[in-house]
Amino acid sequence: MKTKDNKDLQQRIQELLSNNYKETKEFHKKSTEEIYEEINIYHQELEFQNWELMRIREQLEKTKKHFELLYFDAPVGYATYNSDYIINSANHSLGALIGIEANEMTGRKITEFIHPDSQDFFWFHQNQLLKEGFNSSCELQLQYQKKSVWVKIDSNLFQEDNKTQIRTVFINISKEKAQQYLLEKQHKLTLQITNCDNVDELLQTSLQAAIDLIDMESGAIFTLDEQNRQLLLKYQIGLVDQQCELLKTLDEKNPHFRLIMKHETVYGDKNSVSMRMVETCRPEGVKSYAIIPLVQAKNIIGALMLYQYHSNILEPEKRQAIETISAVIAQTLAREMAYKRLQESEQKYRSLFQNTAVGIFRTKSTGKALHINPAMAKILGLPPDAEPVTDFNDLENILNVEPLRRVDFIELLKRHKSVNYFEFEARHFSGKNIWLSLSARISRQYDDGSFLIDGFVTDITQNKMVEKAYQYEKYLAQQYLDVAQIMLLTLDTEQRISSINPKGCQILGYSREEIIGKNWFDNFLVSDEIEKVQSIYNRLFKEELESLDYFENLIRRKDGSTRLIAWHNSYLRDDNKQIIGLFSSGEDITERRAAELSLAESERNFRLLFENSPLGTYIADREGNILDGNPALLNILGSPSLEATKKINVLTFPPLVKNGYADSFRECLKDGEIKAIQVPYHSKWGKSLFLSCYIV
Structure with missing residues (x-):
C-alpha cells in the first residue's frame, strides 16, 4: 500500500474514533451492511500494514545484530565513552587486548586502562579532539593489572541523546613497537661495538650486547679447535666458576657440540625437547637458552651460547637480531684467527728467512x-x-x-x-x-x-764440480760402451729375434736383415751350449726361474769365430702382465776377461805400494772407525798390531778430540774439502809426536 493511502486511512480512522460529528452524521445515512463492509476493508488494510511493519522490524533486528557482531568481534578494539570518559561500550577485541571481559569495562573510566606514562598523551589527544572537533590519532600504552600493550588510537565525536560522545578505535602496535625498540637497542649496541679499540674488547662488548639484546643473564663465546674437534671457552659473562668448568671444553660427547657442528641454531625453554636433550650439560638453573653456531665462509669457527634463569620466549625479531650480532662475532673471531695465522705465518717466514x-x-x-x-x-x-x-x-x-x-x-x-x-x-x-x-x-x-x-x-759450486765429473764420467762410459761393444736384443716367446741394435749386428757379423726373425739358439749359439742355454731360457719364459740377472755363454759369429758374452736379462710384459718376450743386453767380455787378470795384478801392486809406503796411511768410515792401516802408520803410532789400531775412533778418541783432529775430520766429511793440519799427538802406546796430516 502506498504511503499516501496509509495516511488517508489513518486520518479517516482517527476521525471516526474522535466522534467527528460530520462523519457520524454520514454513518447514520449508511446502512449497516455498508458500514460493516467499509470497516472490514479498513481492518484488512490495518492487518497488512501490521505485517509489513513486523517484517521491517525483523530486518532491523538482523541489521542491528550484524552491526553488533561487527562491532564486538572486530579485529581491532572499539570503545565509546562520554566527555567524562565513562565507558558506554567496549568490544571483545579491546578487552582481549588488555586481558579483561568487555562488559566489565562498561561504566568505568577509560583512563583506568591507560598506562601512567601515556596519560599525558591521552589527555592531549582528547583535548585536541573536544576543542577542535576533528579526528585525532596518537600512540600510547594500555595497561590492566600486569599486562600492557602498545596501541595506536583514532577518535572522533558523535551525538547521542543530545550529548557529545567519543568513539575510539584501538589498533595493536606492540609488535611494531618491539621491533622499533629492538632496532634502537641494536643500533645503540652496534655503536658500542664499533667504538671498541681491540679484538678482545670487541668480542666482550659483542657478547654483552647479545645478552642485553634478548634479555639474557649470562653467555659465552667458544672457538673451534679443528685439530682436536673441540669447542673451547674463550669469553664468558655472568657464569660462575662451576659453570665455567662445565663449559670449559665441549667435544663429540656433548649434545651442545653435536648441535653446533650440524649448523643448527637452537632456541628453547625448560619445556622444549632440545632443553631436555641438553639437560646434563647446561648450567644449573638455566630455564631459557640460545645456541648459535658461529659460521664464516660456510665453516663452523665457534659458537655463541646465551642463558636465562627464568622463562624467556624469544620472538622471531629477537632471534633475527641475535643472529645479526652472532654474525658480527663470527666476523670478529675470523678476523682474529686470520690475524693470528698471519702472525704465525710472519713468524714462520721470519724464521725461514x-x-x-x-x-x-x-x-x-x-x-x-x-x-x-x-x-x-x-x-x-x-x-x-x-x-x-x-x-x-x-x-x-x-x-x-x-x-x-x-x-x-x-x-x-x-x-x-x-x-x-x-x-x-x-x-x-x-x-x-x-x-x-x-x-x-x-x-x-x-x-x-x-x-x-x-x-x-x-x-x-759443488754441483758444478759433480756435473763436470759426471760429464767426464759419461764421456768415459760412452767410450767404454763403444769399446765394450754392448749388444741389445729382444726375443719373442718362440725364441726368435724381434729386434737388435747395430752393435749386436757388428758383434755377430751379420746385417740386421739377416738376423731378424731367426731362432737365436739354432743360429747364433755354439752347439755345445745350445741345450744348456735353451733349457735355462725355457724355464725363464715359463717363470720357473724368478730371474736370471747375469749369465755368460759363447756365441758363434758369421765367420765361425766365437765370442764370450755376459748377459743381463729382463722380462717384457703386456698390459695384463703376461710375458711377451725377453730383453737381453750382452757385453762382449772376451777381451775384458783378459783385462781382469791384468787388473788383479794391478791391485796386488797397489796393495804392495800401500803396505810399503813410508807415510802412515789409514782408511776410516764416516763414523770414524779405522778400517785399515799400513805398517808405517803402526810404526809411527807405536801400535802393537793393526787390530789394536782399529780400536781407535778418530771422532771420539780423547787425544784426537783435544788436539782438534776430530773436528777437522768432521769438517772434511761435511764440506768434502781436503784438510791439512799439524797437531801434537800423544799415542796411547806412549809416543809423543807432532804430526802433519792430510784428511781426504
Whole structure:
C-alpha cells in the first residue's frame, strides 16, 4: 500500500474514533451492511500494514545484530565513552587486548586502562579532539593489572541523546613497537661495538650486547679447535666458576657440540625437547637458552651460547637480531684467527728467512741490495761485521764475474716476470769464484720503470764440480760402451729375434736383415751350449726361474769365430702382465776377461805400494772407525798390531778430540774439502809426536 493511502486511512480512522460529528452524521445515512463492509476493508488494510511493519522490524533486528557482531568481534578494539570518559561500550577485541571481559569495562573510566606514562598523551589527544572537533590519532600504552600493550588510537565525536560522545578505535602496535625498540637497542649496541679499540674488547662488548639484546643473564663465546674437534671457552659473562668448568671444553660427547657442528641454531625453554636433550650439560638453573653456531665462509669457527634463569620466549625479531650480532662475532673471531695465522705465518717466514740454508734476497733492478738473509751472507763469504746492503750497491760489477750475465738476468725478468734456475759465476769475498743458481720474480714495479726483485740463491759450486765429473764420467762410459761393444736384443716367446741394435749386428757379423726373425739358439749359439742355454731360457719364459740377472755363454759369429758374452736379462710384459718376450743386453767380455787378470795384478801392486809406503796411511768410515792401516802408520803410532789400531775412533778418541783432529775430520766429511793440519799427538802406546796430516 502506498504511503499516501496509509495516511488517508489513518486520518479517516482517527476521525471516526474522535466522534467527528460530520462523519457520524454520514454513518447514520449508511446502512449497516455498508458500514460493516467499509470497516472490514479498513481492518484488512490495518492487518497488512501490521505485517509489513513486523517484517521491517525483523530486518532491523538482523541489521542491528550484524552491526553488533561487527562491532564486538572486530579485529581491532572499539570503545565509546562520554566527555567524562565513562565507558558506554567496549568490544571483545579491546578487552582481549588488555586481558579483561568487555562488559566489565562498561561504566568505568577509560583512563583506568591507560598506562601512567601515556596519560599525558591521552589527555592531549582528547583535548585536541573536544576543542577542535576533528579526528585525532596518537600512540600510547594500555595497561590492566600486569599486562600492557602498545596501541595506536583514532577518535572522533558523535551525538547521542543530545550529548557529545567519543568513539575510539584501538589498533595493536606492540609488535611494531618491539621491533622499533629492538632496532634502537641494536643500533645503540652496534655503536658500542664499533667504538671498541681491540679484538678482545670487541668480542666482550659483542657478547654483552647479545645478552642485553634478548634479555639474557649470562653467555659465552667458544672457538673451534679443528685439530682436536673441540669447542673451547674463550669469553664468558655472568657464569660462575662451576659453570665455567662445565663449559670449559665441549667435544663429540656433548649434545651442545653435536648441535653446533650440524649448523643448527637452537632456541628453547625448560619445556622444549632440545632443553631436555641438553639437560646434563647446561648450567644449573638455566630455564631459557640460545645456541648459535658461529659460521664464516660456510665453516663452523665457534659458537655463541646465551642463558636465562627464568622463562624467556624469544620472538622471531629477537632471534633475527641475535643472529645479526652472532654474525658480527663470527666476523670478529675470523678476523682474529686470520690475524693470528698471519702472525704465525710472519713468524714462520721470519724464521725461514733467518734460519734457512737457502740464500734469500730482495734487490732493486738498478742493482742495489735491500735485504739478504744470513744464509746468503754465508754463501757470499761476508765477514760477521759487514753491512750487506751497503756492500752491494752495484751487483752488476761487484757480484757477477761476467756483468753481462746480470744484464741477461734483468732482460729475462722483464720478459717473463720470473726466472728459475738462472746460473751464473759470482765472486766470493774470499776472492775465489763460486757458482750460484738464482730463482726470482718481480714483486713490485715503479713508475720510473725500475722494479723490486725477490728471489732465492743456492750455491751450486759443488754441483758444478759433480756435473763436470759426471760429464767426464759419461764421456768415459760412452767410450767404454763403444769399446765394450754392448749388444741389445729382444726375443719373442718362440725364441726368435724381434729386434737388435747395430752393435749386436757388428758383434755377430751379420746385417740386421739377416738376423731378424731367426731362432737365436739354432743360429747364433755354439752347439755345445745350445741345450744348456735353451733349457735355462725355457724355464725363464715359463717363470720357473724368478730371474736370471747375469749369465755368460759363447756365441758363434758369421765367420765361425766365437765370442764370450755376459748377459743381463729382463722380462717384457703386456698390459695384463703376461710375458711377451725377453730383453737381453750382452757385453762382449772376451777381451775384458783378459783385462781382469791384468787388473788383479794391478791391485796386488797397489796393495804392495800401500803396505810399503813410508807415510802412515789409514782408511776410516764416516763414523770414524779405522778400517785399515799400513805398517808405517803402526810404526809411527807405536801400535802393537793393526787390530789394536782399529780400536781407535778418530771422532771420539780423547787425544784426537783435544788436539782438534776430530773436528777437522768432521769438517772434511761435511764440506768434502781436503784438510791439512799439524797437531801434537800423544799415542796411547806412549809416543809423543807432532804430526802433519792430510784428511781426504
